[in-house]
Amino acid sequence: MRFSSRLPRNLQPSDFSRLQSDLAASGDLCDLTQSNPTLAGFAIDPLAGLDLLAAGQGYHPSPRGDLAARQAIADYYRNNGHGEIDPEDLLLTASTSEAYAFLLKLLTEPGDEILVPAPSYPLFDFLAAMEKVHVERYPLRPDPGGGWSIDFALLEERISPVTRAIVVVNPNNPTGSYLGEREAATLAGICTEQRLALLVDEVFLDYRNPRHADAARSAVGERATPTFVMSGFSKILALPQVKLGWIHSAGPAPFKEEARQRLDFIADTYLSVNAMVQRAAPALLARQRPVQEEILTRIVANEATLAALGVTAMDRQGGWYAVLPLPPELGDERCCQQLLAEQRVLVHPGYFYDFPESDRLVVSLITPPEQFAHGIACLADFLRQG
Ligand SMILES: Cc1ncc(COP(=O)(O)O)c(C=O)c1O
Known part of the structure; x- marks a missing residue:
């Protein structure tokens, strides 16, 4: 009996993860990597007053997803200044992660390659x-x-x-950098010339730093290059638990039509998006502003804490993360291990995100403010002592 080589051979947690879980279980962990918004102590509950179960009565399966939900997502793009899109170009998924899986099924054979940015999202x-x-x-x-x-x-x-697609995260996790207008045009040109698809992950699109407000441009406006934009409720509405993501397909007419048909086929095989969230999607999307305002206020406050405690962060155009440069002699791995073992403070080493040098740490800017201030003060002490 064998298991598939799709899975890692060794699934044992590392010593670092074991210590982290033990400390978390004993309530003795100051976690500066918390990026689950449901555990970040926000006052606004995006689900308040909605009866999701009642909303989901009756089942009318549709591979592309409920039209009213897709219309509400098209409205989201228009209301946020990204122009008009056709709801028929949207396909609902259970998450952005599932959107990646569907796109890889659509575009690749086993043994093919995709190009992804480094540093970026570790998944x-x-x-x-x-x-x-x-x-x-x-x-x-x-x-x-x-x-x-x-x-x-x-x-x-x-x-x-064997390259089939280029992936872009816009803005990137954890650098927070948006795809620039000229970069987008160059990428589109390369994809067209090399017959590659462009996959753009925009889960953090709305969380722009006010100093870079005009940097946030969605790729849903692209028409000439085969382009698939992914997003979802886990970040836009801080609702990872309701499980709703989507794919927007664009590109030249014959390609787009065929891609949509094939994506419908993939989605029809699983029908993974539950009826409750599809019916509730328009009401949930109407709550975008207050939810995002609370998160953005938290991000700005935590950045002010970094500055007040003398911890330098790299420039951030958007997103939820701060990248903290380290003196190169410290090393990200050693720094994280010591902070966890000696101070009970959890930060991420840059190598988790494929930073090429071991001189960066990453922290989540949605960490509850008191916890953030405590952890960053410990980090500042640690850095002073070298
Ligand atoms: C850049 C990026 N894309 C996708 C995801 C996953 O999103 P979802 O919860 O919708 O699968 C994450 C989660 O942190 C992320 O950081």
Whole structure:
């Protein structure tokens, strides 16, 4: 009896994860990596007063998803200044992660490759391995004036005959950098020329830093290049538990039609989005503003705490994370281990996100403010002592 090579051989937790779970279980952990909004002590409950179970009575399965829900998502793009989209170009999924899985099923064969940014979201390897797809990385480089840019020379070098798609996270997790207008045009050109699809993950699109307010541009406006934009309620409405994501398909007419039909086929095989959330989607999306305002206020307050405690963070255009440069001699792994073992403070090492050097830490800016201030004060002491 064998298990599939889609799964990691070793599923044992590392010593670091074991210590982290033990401390969390004993209530003795100051977690600066908390990015589950339902555990972050927000006052606003986006589900208040909604009877989801009653909303979901009756079952009319549709692979693309409830039209009223897809219309509400199209309204979300229009109301947020990203232009008009056709609800027929949207397909509902149970999460953004499932959207990735559907797109990999749509576009790849086992053994194919996708290009993903580095540094970025750590889950790509697992999502790709589940489809027997390889991940190749293209670097993002910090700009001298703040922000991060794609290294196009290396990106093009890494395209091979089995590359099928380029993934962009807009804004990127954890660097918070948005895809610039010129970068988007260059990427679209490369994808068209090399016959690749562009996959754009926009779960953090709305969480822009007010100093970079005009940086946030959704890729749903792209028409000429095969482009699939993914997003979902887990970040937009701080509702990871209700499980609703989506894919917006765009591209030249014959391609888009065929992609939509094939995505319908994939979705029809699973029908994974529950009726409750589909029916409640318009009412939930109407709550976007207050939910996001509370989160943005928290992010700004925690950034002020970093500044007040003398901890430098890299420039952030958007998103929920702060990237903290470390003196190179400290090392991200050693720093995280010592902070956890000696101070009971959990931060993420840069290597989790594929930073090329071991001189970055990552913290979540939605951590409850008192917890954040305590943990950052411990980190500041630790950094002073070197
Ligand atoms: C960049 C990015 N994409 C996708 C996801 C997963 O989203 P979902 O909960 O909708 O699967 C996350 C979760 O943190 C994320 O950071």
